[in-house]
Amino acid sequence: xxxxxxxxxxxxxxxxxxxxxxAAWREHWLRAANDPNGFWxxxxxxxxxxxxxxxQGLVGDxxxxxxxxxxxxxxxxxxxxxxxxDRHLAERxxxxxILWEGDEPTDTRAISFRELHRDVxxxxxxxxxxxIQKGDRVIIYMGxxxxxxxxxxxxxRVGAVHSVVFGGFSSEALRDxxxxxxxxxxxxxxxxxxxxxxxxxxxxVDRALLGEAGVRRVIMYERTGAxxxxxxxRDISWADAVDGMxxxxxxxxxxxxxxxxxxxxxxSTGKPKGLVHTCGGYITYTAYTHRTxxxxxxxxxxxxxxxxxxxxxxxYIVYGPLANGATTFMFESTPVYPDAGRYWDMVERHKINIFxxxxxxxxxxxxxxDELVTRYDRSSLRVLGTVGEPINPExxxxxxxxxxxxRCTIVDTWWQTETGGICISPIAxxxxxxPGSATLPMPGIMPLLxxxxxxxxxxxxxxxxxxxxxxxGQARTVWGDHARYVATYFSTYPGRYFTGDGCRRDADxxxxxxxxxxxxxxxxxxxxxxxxxxxxxxxxxxxxxxxxVGFPHPVKGQGVYAFVVMxxxxxxxxxxxxxxxxxxxxxxxxxxxxxxxxxxxxLPKTRSGKVMRRIMRKxxxxxxxxxxxxxxxxxxxxxDAIVAGFRGI
Ligand code: WTA
Numbered sequence: 001x002x003x004x005x006x007x008x009x010x011x012x013x014x015x016x017x018x019x020x021x022x023a024a025w026r027e028h029w030l031r032a033a034n035d036p037n038g039f040w041x042x043x044x045x046x047x048x049x050x051x052x053x054x055x056q057g058l059v060g061d062x063x064x065x066x067x068x069x070x071x072x073x074x075x076x077x078x079x080x081x082x083x084x085x086d087r088h089l090a091e092r093x094x095x096x097x098i099l100w101e102g103d104e105p106t107d108t109r110a111i112s113f114r115e116l117h118r119d120v121x122x123x124x125x126x127x128x129x130x131x132i133q134k135g136d137r138v139i140i141y142m143g144x145x146x147x148x149x150x151x152x153x154x155x156x157r158v159g160a161v162h163s164v165v166f167g168g169f170s171s172e173a174l175r176d177x178x179x180x181x182x183x184x185x186x187x188x189x190x191x192x193x194x195x196x197x198x199x200x201x202x203x204x205v206d207r208a209l210l211g212e213a214g215v216r217r218v219i220m221y222e223r224t225g226a227x228x229x230x231x232x233x234r235d236i237s238w239a240d241a242v243d244g245m246x247x248x249x250x251x252x253x254x255x256x257x258x259x260x261x262x263x264x265x266x267x268s269t270g271k272p273k274g275l276v277h278t279c280g281g282y283i284t285y286t287a288y289t290h291r292t293x294x295x296x297x298x299x300x301x302x303x304x305x306x307x308x309x310x311x312x313x314x315x316y317i318v319y320g321p322l323a324n325g326a327t328t329f330m331f332e333s334t335p336v337y338p339d340a341g342r343y344w345d346m347v348e349r350h351k352i353n354i355f356x357x358x359x360x361x362x363x364x365x366x367x368x369x370d371e372l373v374t375r376y377d378r379s380s381l382r383v384l385g386t387v388g389e390p391i392n393p394e395x396x397x398x399x400x401x402x403x404x405x406x407r408c409t410i411v412d413t414w415w416q417t418e419t420g421g422i423c424i425s426p427i428a429x430x431x432x433x434x435p436g437s438a439t440l441p442m443p444g445i446m447p448l449l450x451x452x453x454x455x456x457x458x459x460x461x462x463x464x465x466x467x468x469x470x471x472x473g474q475a476r477t478v479w480g481d482h483a484r485y486v487a488t489y490f491s492t493y494p495g496r497y498f499t500g501d502g503c504r505r506d507a508d509x510x511x512x513x514x515x516x517x518x519x520x521x522x523x524x525x526x527x528x529x530x531x532x533x534x535x536x537x538x539x540x541x542x543x544x545x546x547x548x549v550g551f552p553h554p555v556k557g558q559g560v561y562a563f564v565v566m567x568x569x570x571x572x573x574x575x576x577x578x579x580x581x582x583x584x585x586x587x588x589x590x591x592x593x594x595x596x597x598x599x600x601x602x603l604p605k606t607r608s609g610k611v612m613r614r615i616m617r618k619x620x621x622x623x624x625x626x627x628x629x630x631x632x633x634x635x636x637x638x639x640d641a642i643v644a645g646f647r648g649i
Contacts, residue, residue: 004432004508005400011382011409015429017295025430025440032443039444040472044073044284047291047323049087051253052077054280058470062495066486069476071257072281079251080260080283081157084322085120086251088113096327099301100146101346103193103333111146113325116153121249122242123154129245130217130236132185134159134252137262139183139215140308141174141205143167143192144332147221147238148308149318151187156260156279159252163262163274166309167192167199169589171207173272177264180274181479182214187238189221190228195337202228256280262479263311265417266529267488268500268519274479275417277314282420283323285473289421289442290320293411294354294383295428301380303329304356305343310525311417312387315473316356320421335361341372344403348376356385356413359395360524363555366398373402383428385411388525389557390513393435400435414438414513416499417527418489420473423447424511437510444471447511449503454493464517465503466496519613521550521558526591528560530613533594536587537562537580542570545603547611548594551620551649559595559649561620563642565602572599596620598645602638604630615639619646 012020019025032039037057045053054076061070088095093114100109111119132138138155140162142148148164155162165177178186186209192199202220206229209215218231221238230237260279264272290296302321306312308330321328329350335343335357343365347355365373384404386396391412400410410433413425423445424438431439441447448456449463457463474497478485492498502514516522519530533548545565553559562580566572577597584592604612618627624643630636 004434006432007409007429008407010407012429014297015295016297017292017427017429019292019427020429022430025427028443029441033446036444036469040072040284043288044076044280044472047287048078048284049082050076050078054256061470062490062497065490069482070470072472073256076256076280077253078256078280079157079253080279081120081153081251083283084153084319085113085117088325089117097322098146098149098330099327099350100330101332103196103337105345109146116150118247119150120153120157121247122245123150124157124249125245126219126241127154127158127160127185130185132158132160134254136160137181137183138162139178139186140164141167141186141188141201142221143189143194143199143201143223144307144330145189145221145223146330147189149330152318157249157251159254159258161259161261163264164309164314166307167201168591170586171204172587173589174204174208175212176271178208178212178215181262184215185217185219186215187219189223190226191224193224193332195334198224198226206231254279261314263314263417266520266527266532268529269531273484273488275475276477276479277420278476281472283319285421285471286315286320287323290316291324293413293422293425293427294385296324296326300326300353301329301350302326302354303352305331306358315421335365339372340365340368341376344373344376344378347378347381351380353380354383354385355381356387358388358525359386359391360389360556362386362391362395362399366395367555370402378403378405381408383411384408385413387413389522390515391436396435409433412438418475420475434510437512439510448496449505450493460505460507462502462504465499465501465513466493467499468496521560523558523560524556528592532588533560533562533584533592536584537564539583539587540579542567542576547603547613547616549613549617549620560593561596561649562594563598563600563603563616565600596649600638600645601641602635604638604642605634606632607634616642619643620649
């Protein structure tokens, strides 16, 4: 399945991005490669509103990053909400900025730029009123209500640094994040609504903040009106907080390199890292990639159905689209509520032109009857995007043929929390596609593939995906731990950014991401570290040791398989499995479940004590015949026990 799928005429006709052909892509890519500073300064000045236009491009590089973060546009000054709101307010105040659909399909809302400006200013004034100043950290723990976007923008308006925590995370995980960034204020809602279920967000905040004196204020948006406890002197409802606040708020001018937000993400080791994105570079890169990849046109209804708790929601629901003045759609529910036709029902009702989702959702829906798609009018659609995990060619073809009826092009966008925005992807009108390939790098992105010794591999090959040169949207550091940032991304292959992904490049120069090569598991596009799973399970007294690996899963992309070594005398079985699930829910969140547990007598370890995950991974992938030489293990018989006890997946 490596044939080229041409871009349909509906996508090429009337393209507005200057990158409207493969030749144009090459020209732009070469220009950015030969003169990154000139290229990005032009983009930044062209797309973004500055209080002081930058004259400087990049300062620093992947070598000097050891000592200090590199910087883009360091002499530029701006407040990103002027790009996202004020300039559109001036030009077309009544255009829809946010089109929102709630859990129930009948529950919809359209927020104009005028209304967005008012609501953001009022909340921004409330934040100031409650003592929030430039640089202070604010945690946002909400579901997919429009107020989540308003809260992010209100923080940006006053120069505060937000950290959105996905509403599925547990109170423990939330507390870790509150502590790590020393947040002073939390914005939440009484309850979330998803698929007809209520999610007790405020209650979780209360548990997370027990004994956390650092958080002085909790602002709670009333979504369902449920009875919830309010802590005297700390908690205030959103309505009360904004009551009487002025409808204008002068934006606080920031340096381009001031932090815009922190977003926690999982890696191979230890606790999640708070990646820091900065104002000027991030807004430039998200605005540029959003308009270019999707070929955003005036009047388009653009829908990304991710959650603002993940980076996709930050870059491609809120910041990129609003900087471009697009109508951005926000969706509170799930793709299967009330049934698996929900997405296409929304496409018909809202006349959505660009639709962006994750492969796991596509696989889930493709498994249902096509009639749930075809019963709705999808003629408004032009560009269909995917993100978050590799997409298998079958799901890709279904997306293009059944959903897109051959009229739409597919943009399989590869990027990461760390990259801030899309790095490898088709550009809708320009790039012929191949099912399963993220195709070609964006201008300014210089990918390279290296072998395990760090030697660059040329031509058609596979290897570890690295990037050779910084771009404006790249995360600058890990909050409070720059050494960890350097160690994680720049020490494996010095002088290069190491993505953690494996990748193949074909004879046409197209990139095919094959998945993580480290201990990160990607379940339904949710990125989780094996170490986080293991330390949650190890909380139980009965568990002596445990190792978690991913396995290929037909719908979720990857599933989670836990090998557990018990303490002497402990009883294996369902009761213990349930307690391990509970521990995962408590320590991480409901989205962190293990699909299978296997009790084993010991972990396969080398004589020096290193756990051989490779062996366990092969077993769960059904490749027990490829284990190779295990004689160097401290106790080779544990491998026999693992293989014998494996019951398939
Ligand atoms: C994976 C999500 C294949 C990859 C934006 C990456 C993908 C990780 C794709 C980042 C894609 C993301 N094809 N794999 N189109 N997009 N990935 O930080 O393994 O939640 O390293 O960012 O998702 O996940 P994150």
